[in-house]
Amino acid sequence: MRLQVGFASSRSGTTELAWGQRDIWGAVQQVGPDSAHYFNVPRVLAVPRAGGPRPPEAVAAALAEVTGRHDALRSLVRLGTDGPYQEVAAAGTLPVELTEAARDEAGDVAAALVARLAARSFGDGEQPLRAGFVVCDGAVTHVALVIHHVVADWHAAGVVVNDLRTLLLRGAIARPPSSQLLDLVREERAAPARSDRAIAQWEALLRTVPSAMFPEAVRPASTPRYARAVLTSPRLNHAAYVLARQAGVSTATVLLVAVAMLLRELTGHEVSAITPIVHNRFDDRSRDLVTSLNQLGLFTLGPSGGLAETVVSAYPAVLASYRRARFDKPAMQEMIDRLSADRGVSVFPSCCFNDLRPGEDPGAAGRADEESELEWLPGTDQRSCDFCLALMRHKGTLGVEVNADTTRLSEGEMEALLHRLESFVVASAHREPAT
Secondary structure, three states, X not given: OEEEEXXXXXXXXXXEOOHHHHHHHHHHHHHOOOOHHHHOEEEEEEXXXXXXXOOXXXXXXXXXXXXXXXXXXXXXXXXXXXXXXXXXXXXXXXXXXXXXXXHHHHHHHHHHHHHHHHOOOOOOOOOOEEEEEEXXXXXXXXXXXXXXXXXXXXXXXXXXXXXXXXXXXXXXXXXXXXXXXXXXXXXXHHOHHHHHHXXXXXXXXXXXXXXXOOOOXXXXXXXXXXXXXXXXXXXXXXXXXXXXXXXXXXXXXXXXXXXXXXXXXXXXXXXXXXXXXXXXXXXXXXXXXXXXXXXXXOEEEOOOOOHHHHHHHHHHHHHHHHHOOOOOHHHHHHHHHHHHXXXXXOOOOOEEEXXXXXXXXXXXXXXXXXXXXXXXEEEEOOOOOOEEEEEEEEOOEEEEEEEXXXXXXXXXXXXXXXXXXXXXXXXXXXXXXXX
C-alpha cells in the first residue's frame, strides 16, 4: 500500500551541482547503476512515543513539511549535454510505502524496509527521497528514509531525521535552515579563489608522493572484485580513546595517522598519501545545511617514530588536509590530468579514509578486554577507489571496515591489516611492543 504525500515550497530553481555534489556524482557515475546503490544514505527514525500514537497521515504531513523545508530534498539531479545539473522543484508528490507489522517485530520490519528501499540506485531525474512507514494497529512506529547521496551526505541525513523528530514532538521548527543548497551553489560560483588555493596545495603535495598507493594489479580478481571486511573491536575503540586523550585530538586523527603509518609499512612507499573524506561543516551556516558537502582532503605522512608521538607531530598536517577539501571538481580534474601527463602515469592516491560515526562520544570508550570480531560483508564488482577504510559505530562499539580491490590487496592481506591496526594501536596505548 502507498500513501501519496504532496509537498510545496516557495523556493525553486535550476542550477549546476555544488562542489561536494560533483564529487559524489562522479563517484556514482564511475561505478555504474549496478553498484551505485552502495552510495545511498539510509536512515530509520523510531517515531517518538511522547504525544501518543500517530496515524500515517500525521507523519506524512510532518514529512511533507521537512521536504518543503530543504532545497536538496526536492532536487532532481539530471545529466544534460553539458554535464550534470539539478532542478529544485517548488512542489511535488512523494510516494510513501506502508508496511504493517506486529509491535514486537516493528524494528526488524523497519530495518528490512529501509534495506529494500536502499537496494537500488537512483535514476536520472528521480525524486531524491524514498520513504516508508511501518504501521502497527493504525499508528506509525518507524519511518524509513533513503536519500540520494548526491543531494545529502550522512550528516545531512541526520539533520533531516532530527527535523522530522522535532516536528513530530513539537509540531513546528522555530528557525529556518541556516543555509540552503541553491544559496551554496551561488556562493561557490562567486568565490573561485578558495578552490584555486586548495587545488594548488593538492598539486604541490601530489608531486611529492607515489602516483598511487596501490599502483599495479598483482593478482587475478576475486568475485566480486572489491571485497569488504569489518573488524568490530572494543579493544581498538578503547585504545584509540586513550591515545586521543593523551594527545588532545580526536580518535579519527589517531586512526588516520595509524593507518597512514601501516600503509607505508605494507606498500613499501616512503610516504603515505591518504584522502580523508571531510564533512566540511566547520561553521554555523553549514551545520544544518542539507546537501553533500563531503569532499576529499589530502593527508601525507613520511618517516616517523612511534604512534603516540606521530599523532602529535602530524596533527597540523591532519588539520591542513581538512582545509584543502573544498574545491571545484572539474578544475581539480584538469590539474590531475595535467600532472599525470607531466609524470607519464596516472596520478591519484586512490586510498581514502572515511569516519562515518555521528561525532565523538567520550562515554563510548568501552572496555579493553572484550573480544574483537571480523566479518565479511557483500562486496561489489565496481568501486570508485582502490582502497577505502571507514570507521563506524557497529554492534555498540567501533567497527573498522576495509573495502579494497582484490587485484591489489588480497582478502588475506585485508584481514591481516585490520588485525595489525588493532594490535598496533592497542600496543601504542599501553606502550608495549607491537607484535
